[in-house]
Each structure stands twice: as C-alpha cells, then as structure tokens.
Amino acid sequence: MANVSPYGTFTHAVVRGIPETFGKHEGEGRENGDASVDLAKAQRQFGCLTGALRQKVGLQLIEIPPDPELPESWRIEDVAIIQGSTALITRPFKQQRRSEAEAVRRVMSELNLTVVEMGSEEGNTAGATLEGSDVLFTGKEFFVGISSHTNQRGAEVLADTFKDFAVSTVPVCGGTRLKNICSMGGPHTIIISNSDGAKRTLKMMEQLTDHHYEVLTVPEEAAANCVYIKGTSPRLPGFLLHRPAEECPDSVSAFQKLQDYTLLPTACSEASKLGASLSSLCLLINRKFSYL
Template identity: 25%
Template sequence: MFKNCIVRKPAKSMVEGITSAPELGKPDYELALKQHEQYVKALESCGVKVLVLEAMEDFPDSCFVEDVAICTDKCAVITNPGAASRNKEILGIEPAIREYFNDEDVHRITSPGTLDGGDVMMVGNHFYIGLSERTNMEGANQLIEHLGKYGKTGEAVPLFEVLHLKTALAYLENNHLIVGGEFITHPTFEKFNKIEITEDEAYACNCIWMNDTIIVPEGYPKTQKAIEDKGFKIITVDTSEYRKLDGGLSCLSLRF
C-alpha cells in the first residue's frame, strides 16, 4: 500500500512543453491547474499524503515528476532524464526525495546512462525497464544494480512504438496488467491477467493503482468498464491538457 505521493504544480511555461502531438494544440494553463487540483484530491481520497511542490517555470515539463525519480519502499533513485531540456529537473526533486529517505538510500543514474521514470514499471519487487529514446541500456543496468542492493530485481524491455513503457502498460496488482499496442502480444507479459485496451482508447492504458482504487483518465468508457469488470473501484480524472504534452496520470506523481 502506498503512503505518500509527490506532485509538482504545472508551470505557466507548460504551454511550451515537449510534445509529439502538436495537432492537439497547446495546453490551457488555467484548465491544467484545475485538473491538477482534482488529481491531487483523487490521490488523497485513496488514503495517501500528498506533497505538492511549487511550479518550476524554467522547466515546462516539470509537472511530470515521475520521470525524475524512482521511489520504492526502501530506496529512491534520482534519474538522468533522456531529454536534455528536462535534465536539470532532478535538482528540483532531490530535496523533496531526501525528506523521505536516508541519504545512503538515495542513489543516482549517471551519464552515459539515461533513464526516465516513465519507463519503469514496478511489479512487487521486480521492475520492468523500457529501453526507449529516453532510457538506454546503461541507465537500465545502473537502476538494476541499485535495486539489487535491496533485494529487488529488474529486466530491460525494448520499446519500438511508444514513448515510455508505461504509455501502454499499467500494473493493477494481483497479477492484473493493462496492456495496449505492442505489448498485447509481447512474450514478456504473457504470465499476467491482461486487460487489453483497444487502439481508440490507447491513451487510457496509463492508469494508476492507488491502494486498491484505480485512477483512470476521464473519457474512456470501454477501459473503465474493462477495469470495473475485474472488480476494481475506479476514480476518473480529466487529464486533457497533459495529454497535449504526452503526459498521463502516472507521469504526474511519485507514489511510494
């Protein structure tokens, strides 16, 4: 069960954030701010304490805190983000991380290794690490080495179609796994009870398990029904403005 979350308010500069979908338009900052507040309320309703960090105007994508750190029950790893414009975001997250972890339990990914937290999916004490344009094998190996000090394991999974591993995967505990796109038939994930998401609702693959409640993006009824049919309680949150920056529900928080 998770006890804590860390989030960061979106910056006004988010309208200049990185995107692979410019056709969706620039984010509406005021709407994004309201959506972020609803997101925090949804997290809190699941019984966790949420630390809300102030916006970092110099970093348009800094609300996506998941990419700059990995938090587990025993340790944290400060990443080395693969996008140059986001790399210094780690300076803003580290002080917050150290409020929860002893210094000896905070580790780093160092160059030439790169790692985005969006490429890391935790399944118990095992971690799947996507090899993407943002995360390389050296970064994955460093993370596996750090996790190994705490009895945890990891494995690398090459990506070919999606930005991050968790763009098309979400672990819902009890062996349930949301899968979309290239992962539907991926041999690595054969052992899971798969909830397959259709291409027209592909964005909804990025859900988060939060203490037996699943937070799902608003507006994807087939995905919502598929999860409810497995017996899960659901909360929906509108993330339309974050989708414009390739961001989803998991990207907006660190959960541990």
C-alpha cells in the same frame, strides 16, 4: 526481505505544480498531433488528481511549487524511481530536464529515503539515460522500456540499484514510453493497450518473467496508464485512478470488470496531449512517519 509491504501500499504522494510555461517547449510525444494545450484546464485537472490522492485515497500530499524555468517538471515520475526506502534519481534524456531533480532530491532526503544518484556523464554511467515513465514495477520485478528516452545502460543502473529484484528490458516503439502502453491494475494484473506495439511488448514481457499476471486489455492506448493504490483496510481493497469516460469511452466496460476496487475516474487530457499520463504526475512513497 526485499518487499515487506503488500504491493501498492503508499503513505505519501509527491507532485509538482503545473507552471505557466506548460507545453511551451514540448514538441514531441503529442497524443493529438499539434493540438494546443489549455493551461487553465491542465491546472484544474492537476487539482482534481491531487484532491483524489489526498481526500479519497488518504495519502499525505507533498507538493513542490511549479517552476516556469522548468516547463516539463510536472512530469515528476521521470526523475525518480522509488522502491522501499531507496530513491534512484534518474538522468532524463533531455539535458535541460536534469535540473528538475534538485527539488525532488531534497524531498526524498527529507523523507529519510536512501538517495542514489545516477551520477555524472563520466565513469560507469557515461551515456546512461533513464526516465521513470519507462519503468514498470510489478511488486515482483522491474520491466524497463528501451525507448527514445531510456537506454540499456540506464536499465543497468536501475538493476545495480535494486539488486533484490529481477530487471528485464523490453523495446518500446513509436516514440512512446512503456507506461503509456501498460500499467499495473493491482498486485497481479497488467493493464495494457490493444495496439499491435503493446501486444508485442506484452509478449516479450511474458517470455522474460517467471511470474504469472492477469491481463486486462483496454481498446484505447490512453486508457492503459492507471494508478493503483492499495486500500488502508480490508474493507477498502484498493483504488484505481483511470481515465474517465469523456476521454476513453470505449474502455469504461473494461474497468468495470475490476469490481473489487474503488474506481476513481481522473481526467488527464491536457497532459496527455504532451505524451504524458496519469502516473507521470506523481511519485508514490511508502513511509510510516510524517513528512517534516
């Protein structure tokens, strides 16, 4: 069976620290134009995120040290797509980001995952680019956003890797990533921004799928990216990490509709200035044994 564990079941979270060079070489995707980033604040927010994953959710945390030579390596979601026991090492759009995968690949191997490489720029993967922030897994299927960072060939490599699941591509406009405008708010719920572009993307997703999803619309685009993790017992049905009221005040009432979940407001303002989101900062894995 392709997916024996309930959606959102995870045992480990892999993160990579915020380097001193945070924001030094990132010119695109800024949420607030030319707003400068606060390194110390970004590191504090990263610490709060990892604390929530470890202490409140109960995941085993694996932290890769920051690398000042790789200023965007904290965007760890981009370099691997994990489903079941398979980890696909992606090929980011920027050439200088591709060496970020080395440390992640080592962790995936140490966790005894089957590591699949997109390969070199030669052969049947020539020209393929794929970043995890453009990939939404719903538990039933994959949606891949075709953006300035992920192309059709990259989506085809993902489909070749995860053959047990349908893979559909949808356009993402305006230089953003698919998971900047939508995420999963549970096994059957898509959380999506109220922007016109997001509405168009959602309409296409609904046309392409054979499954029914509930939709929770949030008025602020920054609030659309959340991280859902299933609880470890029936009394803990699930956790939802989401942007706090200080960052997305208009979306608080929407999250309060999810009464069955433990809501964990998690700040992400500094990473968000660089076009990232909560899910950008972690890779979630389901393994039933300890990391060695």
